[in-house]
Amino acid sequence: MPKNEEVLQQIVDILKPKVSKDGLEVTAELDLVNDLGLDSLKVMEILEDLEDTFDISIPINILPGIRTVGDLVAEIQKLSDDK
């Protein structure tokens, strides 16, 4: 199972090209919508990339509970552990 830091780094790598704010460093504390400016379409694209990367299926029921990059890391970690 991947370590927390590894998951964070992989998520950051996936998020970076989708974030339109130049020079912004993506960290676990940042809010996906308010800080990174992601809209619902981009969030869905990101989820698909994460699913391929970690070979998991992410239920959309969990989305209301995900606000920050760190929340996403925790969910990916949990789903990877449950595989």
Added chain:
Amino acid sequence: MTLFDKFAQLANARQVIEEKCSDFFNIVMGDISSATEAVVNGRKVILAGTNNYLGLTFNKECIRASCLAAEQEGTGTTGSRMANGTFSGHVALEHELSDFFERSQTIIFSTGYVANLAILSTIVGPGEVILLDADCHASIYDGCRLGGAEVIRFRHNDVGDLEKRLQRLAKRNTNVLIVVEGLYSMMGDRAPLADIISLKKKYGAYLVVDEAHSLGVLGKNGRGLAEEAGVEDSVDFVIGTFSKSLGAIGGFCSSNHAELNLIRYASRPYVFTASSSPSTIASTRTALRIMRAKPELKHQLWNNANLLYSRLQGLDLNVGPAASPIIAVRYANVEDALVIWNGLLELGIYVNMVLPPATPDGGALLRCSLSAAHTTAQIEKIGDAFASLTEA
């Protein structure tokens, strides 16, 4: 922070569009003189975005049946199907739909939206899984959200992606319900049903096909994509609407699973809403009878669809890979779509404009839907309007 601060982003987005395209938020249909003509903002237009596939909204028999039912049974049922809202017409329509689909059970609902809400929130529950195509309609998403099942999307029409997700679920040994549409409402493309059914059988899943846009449009008898693909026996639940080919409002679910009937007692969207009015039921029953008796309506619809598709394709517009009664022209740039949509309206053509996030790829769509009631001259006029704006 006030209650309404959260709508600020929406208000800004609306303002940006309104400044460029003021009519977009003010489309009011007046003087609706036929299935294909109305007055919009003082201008007579051809309606090319109404989902009125067979043109039955102005069918004289349907109108007469509707008026007669109102006179005989009143304007509304004033109650739920579970209480005082089951009239003989509701039961008869359920039987007629079962006969049409050659399935043992049918439940009707007050709208197509409620049909999806009722079935998808109830038929699977906690511990079970829904696998839905990413491009499914909002009513399918909302139905999933209302229930307790785990909801997983697969990439639109991507059978490989669906299988990957079925494989991941295999060891959980739980019930899986796959949900797809016959014709997808935005782009008018079909689900690869035969391949999906192979996977459904391989992994022991169940399958819902929403035939909202394909009822009366696909299949020898108009039963939809499942009939066209010759796979009806492998579809567990057919969901559909009365608000498109049947020209009224309402929804249904048909199945050969005898247990479908139990949904009536378990589904909150079925129990806690008023049933359809007698006039709606009467016109729907008449429209169903006409749809079955007059396959020429479907043929005329396809003639019209093929004609417009070839016109738009000839203009090098970005349309889908195959003709369909839903023809969506894609624009990568939203502003380009706003200009063309405005221009079409000025030339007397109404089509649907679909903006992100309702579009599949973040661009904009000008979505035409054809009707059997369109004349060839009207279709040519729609094509001419696109041509003059595209070549300008």
